[in-house]
Amino acid sequence: MIELIVAERCTACDRCVEVCPSNVFEPTAAGPPVIARPDDCQTCFMCELYCTADALYVGPNADHAESADQLVVLASGLLGQYRRDSGWDEWRDRYPNEQWLMETVFRRAAEDAR
Amino acid sequence: MSRADWGEEEGLVADVLVIGGGMAGAWAATAAAREGAHVVLVEKGYCGTSGATAAAGPGHWWAPPDPPEARANAIAQRQRIAFGLGEPDWMRRVLDETWRLLPTLAQYYEFPKDDQGKVRNYRALRGPEYMRALRQQIVDLGVVVLDHSPALELLAHADGAIGGAAGIRTQRGGSRWRIAAGAVILAAGGTSFRSHLLGSRNNTGDGYLMAAEAGAELSGMEFTAAYTVAPQHSTMTRTMSYAFADYFDADGRQIDAPFGPDQTERLAQALLAGPVYCSLARLPEDVQRHLPTISPNVMLPFARWGIDPFRERFEVTLHTDGTIRGIGGVRVRSEDCGAGIPGLYVAGDTASRELVAGASSGGGNVNSAWALSSGTWAGRAAARRARRVPASFGGLKALGGAGLRPSGRARPASAAEAVAAVQAEMHPYDKNLFRTGKGLAASRRALDAVWSDLAAHAGGEGGTAALALREAAALVASARWSVATAEARTETRGMHRRLDHPALDADLTVRLIASGFDTVTVRPEAIAVPSPFESVA
Numbered sequence: 250m251i252e253l254i255v256a257e258r259c260t261a262c263d264r265c266v267e268v269c270p271s272n273v274f275e276p277t278a279a280g281p282p283v284i285a286r287p288d289d290c291q292t293c294f295m296c297e298l299y300c301t302a303d304a305l306y307v308g309p310n311a312d313h314a315e316s317a318d319q320l321v322v323l324a325s326g327l328l329g330q331y332r333r334d335s336g337w338d339e340w341r342d343r344y345p346n347e348q349w350l351m352e353t354v355f356r357r358a359a360e361d362a363r
Numbered sequence: 364m365s366r367a368d369w370g371e372e373e374g375l376v377a378d379v380l381v382i383g384g385g386m387a388g389a390w391a392a393t394a395a396a397r398e399g400a401h402v403v404l405v406e407k408g409y410c411g412t413s414g415a416t417a418a419a420g421p422g423h424w425w426a427p428p429d430p431p432e433a434r435a436n437a438i439a440q441r442q443r444i445a446f447g448l449g450e451p452d453w454m455r456r457v458l459d460e461t462w463r464l465l466p467t468l469a470q471y472y473e474f475p476k477d478d479q480g481k482v483r484n485y486r487a488l489r490g491p492e493y494m495r496a497l498r499q500q501i502v503d504l505g506v507v508v509l510d511h512s513p514a515l516e517l518l519a520h521a522d523g524a525i526g527g528a529a530g531i532r533t534q535r536g537g538s539r540w541r542i543a544a545g546a547v548i549l550a551a552g553g554t555s556f557r558s559h560l561l562g563s564r565n566n567t568g569d570g571y572l573m574a575a576e577a578g579a580e581l582s583g584m585e586f587t588a589a590y591t592v593a594p595q596h597s598t599m600t601r602t603m604s605y606a607f608a609d610y611f612d613a614d615g616r617q618i619d620a621p622f623g624p625d626q627t628e629r630l631a632q633a634l635l636a637g638p639v640y641c642s643l644a645r646l647p648e649d650v651q652r653h654l655p656t657i658s659p660n661v662m663l664p665f666a667r668w669g670i671d672p673f674r675e676r677f678e679v680t681l682h683t684d685g686t687i688r689g690i691g692g693v694r695v696r697s698e699d700c701g702a703g704i705p706g707l708y709v710a711g712d713t714a715s716r717e718l719v720a721g722a723s724s725g726g727g728n729v730n731s732a733w734a735l736s737s738g739t740w741a742g743r744a745a746a747r748r749a750r751r752v753p754a755s756f757g758g759l760k761a762l763g764g765a766g767l768r769p770s771g772r773a774r775p776a777s778a779a780e781a782v783a784a785v786q787a788e789m790h791p792y793d794k795n796l797f798r799t800g801k802g803l804a805a806s807r808r809a810l811d812a813v814w815s816d817l818a819a820h821a822g823g824e825g826g827t828a829a830l831a832l833r834e835a836a837a838l839v840a841s842a843r844w845s846v847a848t849a850e851a852r853t854e855t856r857g858m859h860r861r862l863d864h865p866a867l868d869a870d871l872t873v874r875l876i877a878s879g880f881d882t883v884t885v886r887p888e889a890i891a892v893p894s895p896f897e898s899v900a
Contacts, residue, residue: 267510268409268412269412271408272511292597295418309664310596334656335489335492335659344655345475348420348475348489348658351420357647357650359606
């Protein structure tokens with residue numbers, strides 16, 4: 250579930266408000282949006298992908314929030330991992346989209362199982 | 364019927380209205396706009412992130428026309444697991460449409476190229492990039508995209524033809540919209556019955572409910588017993604790494620569940636007995652290294668939990684796929700994906716995929732090729748119809764029932780309780796995966812009671828409360844059609860497993876057509892005689 254909007258990173262662009270498929274965020278008049286409806290979060294991580302400031306943290310537990318500690322998360326280097334590995338924005342030339350390899354992996358598994 | 368008071372209303376007119384902004388809806392909007400139609404697409408969430416495709420990686424079912432036997436082989440292979448319910452003509456059309464259309468996305472999707480600059484692969488796309496590309500494509504084609512604007516009900520003319528829809532704007536205080544259109548395409552997805560299947564929260568079977576309210580029928584709804592492995596408490600139902608998984612019980616004993624067609628059943632049996640742990644140690648080292656750039660979201664839960672999945676065992680579960688990796692949906696009545704109601708078309712998981720998948724999961728490949736193809740056919744046909752039948756608000760009647768307009772006296776109803784009741788019948792492995800006549804009858808009684816209450820009393824709410832009740836109604840209705848058809852199919856075929864009828868019954872090589880709300884009826888329908896395979900090439 251969505252756990253954190255890191256205020257000092259957030260540019261208040263409200264892109265997460267726009268792209269969240271389950272309308273979890275609510276914009277505010279001045280400053281970062283708030284997590285208004287955390288229970289509606291579907292733990293899809295899409296907001297992180299669209300957050301060029303790497304200010305969002307979605308906890309992997311879809312059943313309940315794990316009360317992530319902002320300082321720990323910031324120190325972990327996990328913010329922005331999804332956007333980086335996806336090769337979005339500034340990571341474009343360094344992280345190629347290798348989705349096409351998936352079918353070869355399945356093929357190898359099938360051969361392995363035989 | 365009383366009309367719920369939703370305050371201010373926004374009215375729009377379109378040639379074609381597409382309900383749902385996932386893969387099928389975006390391809391439908393593309394096709395309709397290319398036919399010259401003025402298209403409006405409404406999406407419950409955000410077109411680009413919403414739905415089952417966005418967070419996944421669809422590897423479309425794919426066979427080039429050359430060599431000539433490639434398609435014949437692909438169809439023959441599919442037919443072996445379709446258990447008599449697939450139709451080769453539809454498969455051939457899907458393979459052809461997919462092969463023609465995917466390369467046309469090159470302006471918006473960066474297909475991977477080899478050293479010579481030749482595209483390696485058109486079929487395997489990464490979900491977020493794919494949906495971002497489709498959104499840009501329809502925006503450039505002039506499609507009006509309304510995000511955060513779920514449809515709540517269809518609107519019909521006096522003769523029954525569908526002429527629009529009504530819904531709300533969730534980011535504008537739940538204000539109401541109404542759109543008149545010459546034709547409507549339902550591409551609202553299937554349903555996981557609100558499981559934690561990745562990206563499926565918005566997929567509550569709304570398309571099934573709205574189509575049935577217009578008089579359409581459902582087909583193949585018994586095929587909802589698809590399940591996908593994921594780390595416990597996570598939504599990460601990405602299967603690739605698990606092709607090399609080993610599974611263990613709480614005592615560390617290996618579970619006999621090798622990669623193959625029986626794996627889900629064996630895992631479910633083990634999960635019924637206790638916790639199951641997974642090791643990905645056998646995933647080849649080079650794949651481990653490339654995993655983040657093949658499927659960037661797979662590692663997110665592990666990294667955040669501090670688990671090294673290649674060295675440590677982690678607990679897993681199976682999430683229900685419902686009709687998403689399952690098959691059932693609105694019965695397709697014509698080659699252009701008409702639903703049998705003038706002005707109404709169905710695409711993607713809203714439509715039954717029995718025609719192309721048969722009785723086994725269409726997985727990410729057959730189902731995504733179907734979403735693209737059915738969307739395209741529906742989009743073209745809707746645009747052509749709109750040329751003949753102009754949009755008009757005159758005399759449009761709202762069709763929404765349960766959750767919107769109670770048959771009895773409105774009183775506060777809990778959408779959450781109805782959803783929980785559906786989950787309680789549709790998620791457990793010993794109810795939906797391993798089925799028995801007795802168990803299904805108990806599910807039927809439980810769901811009937813929930814439906815009666817919703818239909819009689821839920822409604823009269825505005826804004827997002829109305830949306831929650833409609834989603835609940837769609838979930839309950841979908842579950843009831845699924846249970847009723849599963850009860851009627853007294854055999855085991857493909858993903859439909861009856862412990863009390865473990866063998867395939869040749870007499871049941873039929874489609875099961877479900878319809879109705881207060882009383883659900885199921886009837887068999889003969890299957891079109893398959894064309895001879897010689898003509899496939």
